[in-house]
Amino acid sequence: LRRLTQPVSLFLKDRQLIMEYFKEAKIPVNDTKVILLGDGNAGKTYTMERIKGNGKKGDYPTCETHGILITSRTMVSDGKQYNIRFWDFGGQHIMRSMHRCFLSERTCYVVVVSTRLGSMMDQARRWLKTIASFAKGSPVLLVINLIDNDPYRGFAENRIYEEFQDKLDIRGIVHLSVMDASDDDFNYVLLKSIKDMALAMDSIEMQ
DSSP, X not given: OOOOOOXXXXXXXXXXXXXXXXXXXXXXXXXXXXEEEOOTTSSHHHHHHHHHTTTOOOOOOOOOOOSEEEEEEEEEETTEEEEEEEEEEOOSGGGGGGGGGTOXXXXXXXXXXXXXXXXXHHHHHHHHHHHHHHSTTOEEEEEEEOGGGOOOTTOOHHHHHHHHTTTOEEEEEEXXXXXXXXXXXXXXXXXXXXXXXXXXXXXXXXX
């Protein structure tokens, strides 16, 4: 069973307001946040476009994200509707100094690394260290984007798990081409993993 979670800001308020909060009827927000991170051209934008398109392959725009794009998607679990807000961050170097303003706990993270952008171990470590610095213990899904179906030689999954076992909650490492994967593979390998991670957050039941 999930815990029912109150907003942290509530306990910074006056005692009277806190008491009034517990007297009133409450509604769960049924809302959570997923942040996509990765280097420019790693495949985050196309991943996001497929998520918006229910996992279907298509001729989606693949230009770099400049700034932050936020997309909401409704998902159903056990007969209840939940809203997942996806935040797609531009991967340009200049954007990295802004991450500390947005990375926080009570957030899920999807890190996309690409076989086309050099050492995937270096890419993964850099982004995982960034998350651990500002949101230690957060759940993370690592996506190995097999662009052009290149092999992912030199990527040691066990080392990633060992290195970050006390810093982050790495929920899994997914290998697929976000552009070429079939609709079923995208939905049941990647999107389902994201959905399971997001809906397992205690904060989604915050009242």
